[in-house]
Amino acid sequence: MRGSRFCFGVCATLALAWGAIGCGGDDEAPVQLSFTARVGAAPFACGTVYPGVGTTAANVSVEDFRMFISNVRTLDAAGGEHPVKLVADQKWQSETVALLDFENASGPCGELGTPETNASIRGMKDGAKIAGVRFSLGVPEGEAHQNVGLAKAPLNLGSMFWGWQAGYKFLRVDFSSTGDDPAVPPTQWLVHIGSTGCQSAAATVAPTTACARSNRAEITLLGWDPSKMIVVDLAALLNASNVLLNTVATAPGCMSDASDPECQQVLAGLGLDASSGQCAGACSAQKFFRVE
Amino acid sequence: MKAASLTVALVVGSCCTLLACGEHRTSTFTWSLPPGFPVPAVPADNPMTNEKVQLGRRLFYDGRLSGNETQSCASCHKQELAFSDGMPAATGSTGQMTPRGSMALVNVAYNGTQTWANPALLLLEQQIPIPIFGERPVELGATGNEPQILARYMADVSYPRQFAQAFPDDPAPVSFANITKALAAFLRTLISGNSAFDRYTYQNDKTAMSASALRGLELFFTERLECFHCHGGFNFSSSTTQADAAFTERAFHNNGLYNIGGAGSYPPGNRGVFEITGVREDMGKFRAPTLRNIALTAPYMHDGSLATLDDVLDFYAAGGRVIESGPLAGDGRANPFKSRFVPGFVLTTEERADLMAFLQSLTDTSFVQNPSFAKPL
Numbered sequence: 001m002r003g004s005r006f007c008f009g010v011c012a013t014l015a016l017a018w019g020a021i022g023c024g025g026d027d028e029a030p031v032q033l034s035f036t037a038r039v040g041a042a043p044f045a046c047g048t049v050y051p052g053v054g055t056t057a058a059n060v061s062v063e064d065f066r067m068f069i070s071n072v073r074t075l076d077a078a079g080g081e082h083p084v085k086l087v088a089d090q091k092w093q094s095e096t097v098a099l100l101d102f103e104n105a106s107g108p109c110g111e112l113g114t115p116e117t118n119a120s121i122r123g124m125k126d127g128a129k130i131a132g133v134r135f136s137l138g139v140p141e142g143e144a145h146q147n148v149g150l151a152k153a154p155l156n157l158g159s160m161f162w163g164w165q166a167g168y169k170f171l172r173v174d175f176s177s178t179g180d181d182p183a184v185p186p187t188q189w190l191v192h193i194g195s196t197g198c199q200s201a202a203a204t205v206a207p208t209t210a211c212a213r214s215n216r217a218e219i220t221l222l223g224w225d226p227s228k229m230i231v232v233d234l235a236a237l238l239n240a241s242n243v244l245l246n247t248v249a250t251a252p253g254c255m256s257d258a259s260d261p262e263c264q265q266v267l268a269g270l271g272l273d274a275s276s277g278q279c280a281g282a283c284s285a286q287k288f289f290r291v292e
Numbered sequence: 293m294k295a296a297s298l299t300v301a302l303v304v305g306s307c308c309t310l311l312a313c314g315e316h317r318t319s320t321f322t323w324s325l326p327p328g329f330p331v332p333a334v335p336a337d338n339p340m341t342n343e344k345v346q347l348g349r350r351l352f353y354d355g356r357l358s359g360n361e362t363q364s365c366a367s368c369h370k371q372e373l374a375f376s377d378g379m380p381a382a383t384g385s386t387g388q389m390t391p392r393g394s395m396a397l398v399n400v401a402y403n404g405t406q407t408w409a410n411p412a413l414l415l416l417e418q419q420i421p422i423p424i425f426g427e428r429p430v431e432l433g434a435t436g437n438e439p440q441i442l443a444r445y446m447a448d449v450s451y452p453r454q455f456a457q458a459f460p461d462d463p464a465p466v467s468f469a470n471i472t473k474a475l476a477a478f479l480r481t482l483i484s485g486n487s488a489f490d491r492y493t494y495q496n497d498k499t500a501m502s503a504s505a506l507r508g509l510e511l512f513f514t515e516r517l518e519c520f521h522c523h524g525g526f527n528f529s530s531s532t533t534q535a536d537a538a539f540t541e542r543a544f545h546n547n548g549l550y551n552i553g554g555a556g557s558y559p560p561g562n563r564g565v566f567e568i569t570g571v572r573e574d575m576g577k578f579r580a581p582t583l584r585n586i587a588l589t590a591p592y593m594h595d596g597s598l599a600t601l602d603d604v605l606d607f608y609a610a611g612g613r614v615i616e617s618g619p620l621a622g623d624g625r626a627n628p629f630k631s632r633f634v635p636g637f638v639l640t641t642e643e644r645a646d647l648m649a650f651l652q653s654l655t656d657t658s659f660v661q662n663p664s665f666a667k668p669l
Contacts, residue, residue: 063632091538105540107573111631112521112530114539147494149330149526153538156330158525163513164493174632188632192515202506203513204493251515252635 027127031084031226033072035119037065037102040235047107053235054243056179062234063109064174065102066160068139074125075132075222084123090153092118097139099154102232108176112159133224137193137270138170138216144195145206162194164206169194170216173234177243187244189253191266196256196277213277215256217270217286224291236287240265318343318460326485328494328526330534332401335415338473340480343458346668348478350454351471353667356444357424358385359433365423365475366667368394372660374585375482380596388429391562393596396589398582398659401480404531404542408594409564409578411542416476424468434468442466484584484659489650501653508650511643519608521633528583528654544577548612548630549593551622556629559620562595575629587655601651605644611636
């Protein structure tokens with residue numbers, strides 16, 4: 001009894017001391033990035049068939065829709081970057097990386113999906129007035145190639161993991177497409193974006209040097225503030241793609257292979273240069289994210 | 293100063309824990325996990341103890357658990373076959389056939405769901421009563437024989453003490469609830485992580501895998517073969533959980549084994565998750581089992597309808613199975629509910645040998661020979 005009261009007193013004192021040290025200034029405040037997934041103008045849901053997608057106006061049914069976001073920064077009016085410290089919650093985000101998950105494992109999302117969903121990122125910001133936001137679509141290099149079984153949440157998620165060598169899928173959107181002819185079976189498209197050209201002794205050995213093509217899109221959204229929604233639009237990403245076509249002997253859709261014809265438009269839609277895996281002109285041509 | 297306060301707090305904390313526990317009646321259980329393996333999830337109402345594990349091990353091998361005392365769990369889960377039984381489907385204690393094969397008991401502590409195809413069976417504690425009590429089909433056949441079965445344990449010279457030691461807070465410890473808990477505790481210790489692949493990947497033994505097996509490993513992880521989408525992660529299964537799991541990964545897949553009448557159907561009574569949910573899209577969906585020790589667990593698929601690993605490679609290369617005639621006729625490759633990860637592929641003779649060498653490298657001899665998992669003396 002006396003022991004536990006003593007415990008409580010010590011812990012409370014330590015907590016107060018820790019709080020004072022941890023805050024790092026008076027101007028730190030919570031900030032939330034809210035996202036919403038759409039296919040064109042329509043809200044995204046597993047099981048809905050969306051018409052008019054891509055260059056052939058295909059009908060698309062989505063089977064997976066998840067992505068990792070890291071290196072979140074708010075932008076001030078002068079374009080200065082102010083890092084957002086993510087609040088680790090042992091599920092959706094660590095201090096460094098957050099998972100956005102728009103699928104809920106229902107209907108066609110059931111094969112690999114999870115019932116849980118998440119459409120926001122929570123962090124702490126400094127006192128600067130917000131005039132925009134910038135973040136990286138991907139897992140930081142230092143965390144991208146590890147044992148998924150021992151990784152901390154949200155990176156302990158097998159369905160977003162390729163393997164030690166290639167690391168995590170930064171973006172995963174699986175879907176099937178049909179045209180107007182019901183006799184033609186659906187075309188399977190898998191958009192799995194991650195690093196490529198990763199060198200190591202085997203698929204289950206992590207590389208010790210950076211992968212040749214990072215494929216981490218740097219997304220800048222000017223005019224964003226926490227009152228505004230960040231729209232993630234699959235139809236906009238696929239606007240220049242023919243999703244009824246898969247080049248023979250390449251992955252279905254785009255699995256980040258710079259030599260796959262289907263990857264040219266998809267990577268461009270993320271603002272990336274396919275051959276280098278780097279942003280083409282600050283990734284400013286990306287079509288996937290917009291502010292509303 | 294602060295450090296000193298913290299030390300005091302920790303010491304006091306430890307004292308509190310000791311006092312709260314009262315006398316130590318069960319020993320502390322320590323996982324002996326292979327390198328690279330996470331701590332398995334254990335339900336709060338059935339914590340691991342050595343006493344429970346040892347009781348569960350004894351029960352697992354003891355025929356007294358079946359109504360007619362002819363079968364034990366081990367009758368269909370043999371250690372030398374990675375706790376499978378080598379049969380396409382199992383025969384219960386009264387001679388009835390199960391519709392599906394006995395699953396290997398390899399790393400079941402990490403299964404996102406148990407058995408072949410039931411999204412609601414999350415825990416071993418939920419699964420174990422099925423072979424004990426099930427009536428359609430009868431497996432161990434305990435139903436209707438419950439008092440007699442418990443009486444066998446109570447009349448034994450050492451079981452009552454063993455139950456009491458495993459469940460010290462239970463005034464009537466010889467019960468089916470405790471039998472289930474003890475069996476679950478034992479099954480959670482059946483962890484395999486010392487194959488040639490593990491020694492190469494996690495134990496830094498770069499000589500453990502042959503050049504051929506390493507080429508097979510590369511093939512396994514390509515988007516051309518797509519194996520790893522359903523057999524990924526440390527346990528080579530898309531249905532995997534662990535103590536600190538943040539998400540519910542309980543995948544099920546239709547791999548194109550059947551397509552009766554072209555409408556996607558599987559044989560009645562064996563239609564996968566559809567049997568549970570009644571949802572059309574769940575037709576033919578089964579859990580992807582771990583590939584660890586897969587070379588020991590023939591025949592393959594839920595109904596044992598593929599005899600060898602060679603047959604399995606042919607099957608996935610074809611992107612499904614065509615059955616030309618008879619009541620099961622249909623082109624499984626065109627099953628409308630087939631997984632998007634079974635498109636088919638072409639292998640050269642050498643690639644095929646490499647892939648086979650990789651699958652063989654997942655055999656863990658120390659697991660099938662581990663005396664801690666064998667019948668107690």
